[in-house]
Amino acid sequence: MNRLRRFLQTPEAIAGAIILALLIVMALAAPLLFPGDPQAIAGPALLPPFQDLSLPLGTDRLGRDVLAELFHGARTSLAVGLAAAAAALLIGSVVGTLAGFAGGLVDDVLMRITDAFQTVPGFLLALAFVSIVGPSLGVVVAAIALGAWTGPARVARAEVLSIRERDYVAGARVIGMHPLEIAFREVLPNALPPVLALSSVIVAAAILTEAALSFLGLGDPNRVTWGGMIAEGRTVLRTAPFLSVVPGIALVLTVLGVYLAGEGVVESTAVRRSLS
Amino acid sequence: MSDLTISRRGLLAGSALLLASTALPTIGFAQTPKKGGRLILAADSEPRNLNPAIVASNGVFFISSKIVETLAEASFDGKDGLEPRLALSWEGAADGLTVTFKLRDGVKWHDGKPFTSADVAFSALQIWKPLQNLGRTVFKDLEAVDTPDELTAVFKFAKPTPFQLIRNALPALSSVVPKHLYEVGKIEDNPANNAPVGTGPFKFAEYKAGQYYRLARNDAYWGKDEPYLDEIVYQVLPDRTSAAAALEAEEIQLAAFSAVPLADLDRISKVPGLKVITKGYEGLTYQLVVEINHRRKELADLKVRQAIAHAIDKDFVIKTIFLGYAAAATGPVPKNDPQFYTADVPTYAFDVAKANALLDEAGYKRADDGKRFALKLLPAPYFNETKQFGDYLRQALAAIGIDAEIVNNDSAAHIKAVYTDHAFDLAVGPPVFRGDPAISTTILVQSGIPDGVPFSNQGGYKNADLDALIIKASETLDTSARTELYKEFQKKVAADLPLINVAEWSFISVARDTVGNIANNPRWAVSNWADTYLAG
Numbered sequence: 001m002n003r004l005r006r007f008l009q010t011p012e013a014i015a016g017a018i019i020l021a022l023l024i025v026m027a028l029a030a031p032l033l034f035p036g037d038p039q040a041i042a043g044p045a046l047l048p049p050f051q052d053l054s055l056p057l058g059t060d061r062l063g064r065d066v067l068a069e070l071f072h073g074a075r076t077s078l079a080v081g082l083a084a085a086a087a088a089l090l091i092g093s094v095v096g097t098l099a100g101f102a103g104g105l106v107d108d109v110l111m112r113i114t115d116a117f118q119t120v121p122g123f124l125l126a127l128a129f130v131s132i133v134g135p136s137l138g139v140v141v142a143a144i145a146l147g148a149w150t151g152p153a154r155v156a157r158a159e160v161l162s163i164r165e166r167d168y169v170a171g172a173r174v175i176g177m178h179p180l181e182i183a184f185r186e187v188l189p190n191a192l193p194p195v196l197a198l199s200s201v202i203v204a205a206a207i208l209t210e211a212a213l214s215f216l217g218l219g220d221p222n223r224v225t226w227g228g229m230i231a232e233g234r235t236v237l238r239t240a241p242f243l244s245v246v247p248g249i250a251l252v253l254t255v256l257g258v259y260l261a262g263e264g265v266v267e268s269t270a271v272r273r274s275l276s
Numbered sequence: 277m278s279d280l281t282i283s284r285r286g287l288l289a290g291s292a293l294l295l296a297s298t299a300l301p302t303i304g305f306a307q308t309p310k311k312g313g314r315l316i317l318a319a320d321s322e323p324r325n326l327n328p329a330i331v332a333s334n335g336v337f338f339i340s341s342k343i344v345e346t347l348a349e350a351s352f353d354g355k356d357g358l359e360p361r362l363a364l365s366w367e368g369a370a371d372g373l374t375v376t377f378k379l380r381d382g383v384k385w386h387d388g389k390p391f392t393s394a395d396v397a398f399s400a401l402q403i404w405k406p407l408q409n410l411g412r413t414v415f416k417d418l419e420a421v422d423t424p425d426e427l428t429a430v431f432k433f434a435k436p437t438p439f440q441l442i443r444n445a446l447p448a449l450s451s452v453v454p455k456h457l458y459e460v461g462k463i464e465d466n467p468a469n470n471a472p473v474g475t476g477p478f479k480f481a482e483y484k485a486g487q488y489y490r491l492a493r494n495d496a497y498w499g500k501d502e503p504y505l506d507e508i509v510y511q512v513l514p515d516r517t518s519a520a521a522a523l524e525a526e527e528i529q530l531a532a533f534s535a536v537p538l539a540d541l542d543r544i545s546k547v548p549g550l551k552v553i554t555k556g557y558e559g560l561t562y563q564l565v566v567e568i569n570h571r572r573k574e575l576a577d578l579k580v581r582q583a584i585a586h587a588i589d590k591d592f593v594i595k596t597i598f599l600g601y602a603a604a605a606t607g608p609v610p611k612n613d614p615q616f617y618t619a620d621v622p623t624y625a626f627d628v629a630k631a632n633a634l635l636d637e638a639g640y641k642r643a644d645d646g647k648r649f650a651l652k653l654l655p656a657p658y659f660n661e662t663k664q665f666g667d668y669l670r671q672a673l674a675a676i677g678i679d680a681e682i683v684n685n686d687s688a689a690h691i692k693a694v695y696t697d698h699a700f701d702l703a704v705g706p707p708v709f710r711g712d713p714a715i716s717t718t719i720l721v722q723s724g725i726p727d728g729v730p731f732s733n734q735g736g737y738k739n740a741d742l743d744a745l746i747i748k749a750s751e752t753l754d755t756s757a758r759t760e761l762y763k764e765f766q767k768k769v770a771a772d773l774p775l776i777n778v779a780e781w782s783f784i785s786v787a788r789d790t791v792g793n794i795a796n797n798p799r800w801a802v803s804n805w806a807d808t809y810l811a812g
Contacts (some may be wrong), residue, residue: 041671045596046539061539062596062668135684217657221682222670235660236539237517 006268013264019257026074030107034068038224046240060232060243070250073226077207077254080141084206087145089152093188093195096156101164101183102189106166111157114150120145126209126222130218137220144206151202152195159191193269200262204255213249226251309504309792310386313810317530318519319489319510320654326480327469328451329403332410334560334708337802338533339510342491343386344453344474347377347396348446350559350798350799356443357614357711357798362391362452362475367640369441372753375431375442382496385454386479393429397421398455400431403463410715414445427431440755444615447559447799477503477806479594481542487512497806504809516660520544520786529791529810532801534783538599554601556795557782559711560802561610564593564602564665565720566776567694567703571736574649575696575701579638580604581773583700585624586631587676588669593779597664602781607766608717610709610780618763632678640677651701655682657690661781666704696728698736707731709780713762718746721774737774 005011030038041056042065049058049066057066099110117125117152126143163169164187172182213219214227221228226247232241308673319338325331328340342417348366363377383391392411405418417437422430431442452475457468471480478491489510493503511528513519519535522528524547536544545552566584568610570576590604603611607621610710640648651673655666663684680702685693693699708731710716720726745768749761769775785801789795792809794800 037674039667039669039671041668042675062664062671131686217684221667234517235537237522238538239543244312 008262010264010267012260013267016257016260016262016264018177019253020261023074023078023254023257026071027078030068030071030075034065038068038072038241039064044111046236049242049246053220056072056242057246058242060229061236061240066229066243066246069224069229070226070247073229073247074250074254076137076220076223077210077251078226079135080144080210081203081207082260083141084144084148084210086201087141087198088202088206089195091149092152093143093156093192095149096153096158096195097160097183097188097191099153100157100160101179101187107157110153112151117147118150120147121207122205123212126213126217127216128206130213135213135218135220137223140210140219144209147201147209148206150199156191156195156197159194160187163187163190197262197266197269200258200265204258204262207251207255207258283321309807309809310811311501311504311506311809312506314507314509315505315530315791315808315810316509316511316528316798318513318517318522318528318535319533320512320514320516320533320535322485322512325469326472327453327466329399329453330407330409330464330469332451333355334449334533334802339489339491340451340472340474341476341623341681341802342478342508342805343472343480343805344451345475345476346447347452347696349797349803350447351797352558358443358446359797361804362396362516363446363655366443366446367802368442370753372436372438373433374438375433375437377429377431379429380498381427383475384496385475386473386494387457388496389454389456390426391452391454391475392426393423394422394426394464395452395455396429397423398458399450399452400429403453404449407463408449410710411449412416413719414441414449414715431645436749436751436753438714438755438758440615440754441750442757443716444710445554448710449715450799460653462803471664475689476804478508478804481507486510496751497534499806502806504807505805516636522806523786523788524551526562526788530785530787530794532785533672536784536786538601541599541601541786544786551787551789553785553787554782554793556785556797556800558612559798561612561709561780561782562706563605563608563709563777564662564779564781565707566669566778567700567735567777568700568737568773569703569735570738570774571698571700572651572701574638574640575652577638578772579634580640581776582624582632582677583638583676584673585773585776586627586634587672588624588776588778589626589672590778591626591666593665597661597668598781602779605777605780607770607777608720609713609762609766612780613709613711616713616759616762616766617712620763621767623770628675635676635678642677646677650679650681651703652699653702654680654685654690654694654700654743656706657687662706664802665778667707669702669704691730695730695732695734698734705731709760713765714750721769722746733774734811735774739768739772739774742768742772742774746774 041063043059043063045059045061045063047059048056056064060066095110099107125147129143129146130139169186172186211227214225215231219225219228229247230244237244301735321335326336326340328344329335345361347361347363349361350357357765363381364380365378367637368375379393385391405415417433417435418431419434420432457465457473471773477494477497479494481492482490491508493506497503516537519531520540523531541552544550554586568575572582594602594604606619606623609616611617642648653666653670656662666682670682673680694703707720708716719732719738721733722744723743725732745765749758752758752761791809792810793807
């Protein structure tokens with residue numbers, strides 16, 4: 001409770017939490033409020049917003065309901081963002097822990113691989129991966145994780161390097177625990193907090209990368225995505241700007257919300273640390 | 277706006293358009309052409325190979341048709357829809373074995389050497405027949421080209437070849453390149469492929485990758501006083517939205533090939549100083565087609581194909597996707613073709629109930645989730661409209677219980693997936709009708725075409741009757757008998773639906789008021805522009 005109270009002390013954190021909560025409600029409520037396929041043709045094409053009560057945000061070039069697409073797009077954005085961040089954190093912390101704990105040749109090899117991935121811009125990597133394998137939701141998640149795991153790996157390794165010299169690790173060795181067991185049961189859980197602090201940045205970046213891939217036509221075409229909506233709206237930017245502006249605002253708010261909430265978490269834990 | 281309504285009505289009236297257009301005054305002004313000036317226009321792609329004799333495609337013609345000329349060009353009012361360019365006359369023998377061309381006198385290549393019948397013979401035998409994407413079919417029986425004198429070329433065919441076909445092929449397939457530059461070394465690697473040398477009104481001057489192509493006036497051009505322009509600059513603007521902005525900012529004076537998105541036309545037609553022109557593309561009709569993989573057992577059933585045809589609301593496609601700048605298709609020949617089109621074919625009205633009934637009859641009942649079966653749908657990525665139609669088709673199929681999953685690919689991957697790997701159930705394609713069904717239309721349904729030939733029947737469709745009809749038509753010399761066979765062909769295709777023709781569309785130009793002599797032939801954007809001028 002204390003932690004929550006501290007988290008809610010900063011106005012940024014409150015704003016971030018509210019935006020995130022709204023977004024999650026949107027994503028969860030999408031199939032209830034807008035059952036059926038959000039890409040179904042619902043009315044006349046290019047209806048401007050606030051003209052028709054049943055289509056409050058208007059329709060796109062094919063007459064699809066923009067509000068329904070926005071809600072269903074929130075699902076895709078959040079799902080991809082969270083899944084990609086989870087995958088990146090998982091891969092990163094495992095690689096980082098192994099490298100840090102084993103040391104020597106294993107460390108060198110794993111870190112050089114990390115270097116190699118870090119030298120290639122993450123977006124370029126995702127772009128190449130998706131265009132080779134073919135766009136689908138799973139592939140997009142994998143592609144984003146591919147470029148995002150190196151940060152957590154480096155942070156995890158640095159933490160592990162300091163933790164592995166601690167007394168309780170030596171103790172675990174003495175009682176004959178298997179090194180892998182020590183690494184993943186004793187060391188990793190203690191190395192996690194700073195790694196998790198990266199998660200908000202990774203989620204925000206993953207949502208943006210997904211939108212950028214969809215914008216370039218490399219998203220899953222069978223799902224609504226905000227990036228895809230912006231790309232579709234771009235061809236009629238001068239005549240129907242709302243088609244790009246509406247999902248654009250949603251995207252900005254989402255990334256801002258995730259980032260602010262993440263900052264809030266980091267700050268509240270930092271305060272606790274400095275107090276103790 | 278008046279141009280626009282005339283053309284819209286014209287498209288709907290089909291072939292009447294061609295007749296009507298001849299009666300209309302030429303678009304632009306009734307003033308005498310002015311000499312000089314630089315025309316700057318938008319180019320959306322940068323073809324590497326600019327040799328139109330090898331790559332007969334609109335992307336290449338757009339630039340190189342001003343440099344390299346053909347034997348004849350399409351025309352609104354010329355005999356058989358043609359007007360002379362490098363050839364002054366053409367005549368086919370009654371037995372279909374020879375075609376005689378009389379060539380223009382006093383024509384010089386851009387490097388000063390004289391143009392002769394040897395150049396025509398070389399281009400035909402060494403390039404059009406063995407190397408050209410379209411010429412391979414049309415000139416497959418060309419055996420020799422005799423050159424009795426410098427201005428006569430006699431094409432000799434091993435098998436009777438319809439003169440109508442050769443005539444219809446002239447505007448797109450007969451680009452003549454200089455023998456003296458191409459006879460040494462491998463033709464495909466010749467440097468002139470990237471910096472073409474021709475006889476046309478403009479010389480190739482300069483190409484800066486990612487920036488522009490520049491063509492300069494050919495002072496020694498054969499046309500009297502032509503060309504009027506000093507220079508043509510193709511500004512590379514790959515982004516479609518930027519072409520409209522560049523026009524408004526007066527950075528460019530012309531955007532052809534629908535470089536301005538259809539949705540922007542209404543707005544831009546109201547901008548003072550700009551005009552929207554729908555004419556000048558009558559000879560370049562694109563067809564919106566649903567390609568079908570007949571290897572899928574569901575799709576091999578005619579009832580299922582009929583159901584899909586009934587599920588497509590062509591009216592919606594025309595109005596919403598093409599914003600009215602298209603016409604509904606009835607079969608494999610477009611309505612605006614003056615020679616071959618027939619409306620007397622089976623048609624498929626938009627009728628979801630009937631489509632559902634047909635699928636039930638075929639034995640594909642809805643499962644508990646309302647779905648009958650699932651399909652993979654590959655929309656071609658070349659046009660916004662083909663992609664949007666893919667999105668629409670998915671919804672139209674959902675209404676009749678077919679669950680279509682869209683697979684997006686880039687151009688190269690799409691061509692490989694559909695035409696080589698056959699990894700599709702339905703595909704959305706934009707084949708081009710080139711004035712004669714034998715040039716690039718019959719191969720869309722003919723069987724026995726090797727894997728990997730793009731824009732051909734790769735759906736595994738085989739119909740012995742139709743194949744026999746196609747072969748018979750290709751050997752029939754009499755023009756009216758041949759035309760009748762192609763009318764029969766349209767009926768058979770519409771009845772058996774090897775593919776589904778949905779719509780036919782062409783392009784739109786947007787130009788500043790100052791550009792004169794626009795759209796004065798049916799292939800204007802890919803013609804030589806010798807008479808185009810800038811006023812004021």
